[in-house]
Amino acid sequence: MKASDILSYSDPWTLFSQWYAEAQSNPSLREPTAMILATSDQTGQPSARTVLLKKFSPQQGFVFFTNYDSNKGHDLAVNPKAALLFYWDPLFRQIKMEGVVEKISREESEKYWNSRPFDSRLAGTVSKQSQPVIGSLDKIYDEAKNLWDNKEIPCPENWGGFALKPSMIEFWVGHKFRLHDRVRFTHSGLAWVPQQLYP
Numbered sequence: 001m002k003a004s005d006i007l008s009y010s011d012p013w014t015l016f017s018q019w020y021a022e023a024q025s026n027p028s029l030r031e032p033t034a035m036i037l038a039t040s041d042q043t044g045q046p047s048a049r050t051v052l053l054k055k056f057s058p059q060q061g062f063v064f065f066t067n068y069d070s071n072k073g074h075d076l077a078v079n080p081k082a083a084l085l086f087y088w089d090p091l092f093r094q095i096k097m098e099g100v101v102e103k104i105s106r107e108e109s110e111k112y113w114n115s116r117p118f119d120s121r122l123a124g125t126v127s128k129q130s131q132p133v134i135g136s137l138d139k140i141y142d143e144a145k146n147l148w149d150n151k152e153i154p155c156p157e158n159w160g161g162f163a164l165k166p167s168m169i170e171f172w173v174g175h176k177f178r179l180h181d182r183v184r185f186t187h188s189g190l191a192w193v194p195q196q197l198y199p
């Protein structure tokens with residue numbers, strides 16, 4: 001795909017859906033839904049980590065789930081501006097985006113939580129994400145497993161989804177001789193405006 005092809009799209013959503021589907025059907029990609037989430041704290045210190053994309057739509061944005069009391073949760077509470085980045089090496093494609101993050105509804109978080117397997121819910125309940133482990137994590141997990149044995153584990157209050165609503169999405173395609181293609185879509189308030197950039 002060349003920049004001229006990307007420029008023919010009137011908005012980034014259709015193209016994102018196409019590339020995402022191609023990534024998902026590529027057997028060389030172990031985690032095509034993995035994306036890097038960059039946040040920053042109140043001092044401006046940036047921080048990045050991988051999270052999994054669980055769904056996306058133009059109305060809601062890009063949704064991932066996490067612990068609201070984690071480092072990223074604290075960052076987003078003080079600065080909701082964030083960035084997401086996918087790099088799919090076998091496709092030699094990158095997508096980066098910037099925007100504002102909001103919590104999704106409690107109802108939607110609970111619905112997703114209840115769809116997760118028992119072991120994922122157990123791990124989510126046990127994990128004080130981003131805090132130091134005191135003692136043995138295996139022991140803490142085993143004790144929780146005995147406690148919750150086959151019971152319904154409720155969605156913790158501090159666990160749920162965030163959605164990033166992008167105001168910029170950039171598509172990058174690698175080519176030989178570093179003549180890579182980049183097209184940035186920015187939302188003007190009314191419509192998406194595409195623009196090719198130097199690589």
Ligand SMILES: Cc1cc2nc3c(=O)[nH]c(=O)nc-3n(C[C@H](O)[C@H](O)[C@H](O)COP(=O)(O)O)c2cc1C
Pocket residue numbers: 031034047048049050051052053064065066067070071072073129130
């Ligand atoms: C492939 C992969 C997928 C991950 N998916 C998630 C996820 O969906 N949600 C999450 O909270 N952490 C996920 N993690 C763990 C995070 O990268 C990170 O270690 C954790 O969320 C704590 O980050 P923080 O201290 O910056 O908040 C994933 C890690 C990897 C390597």
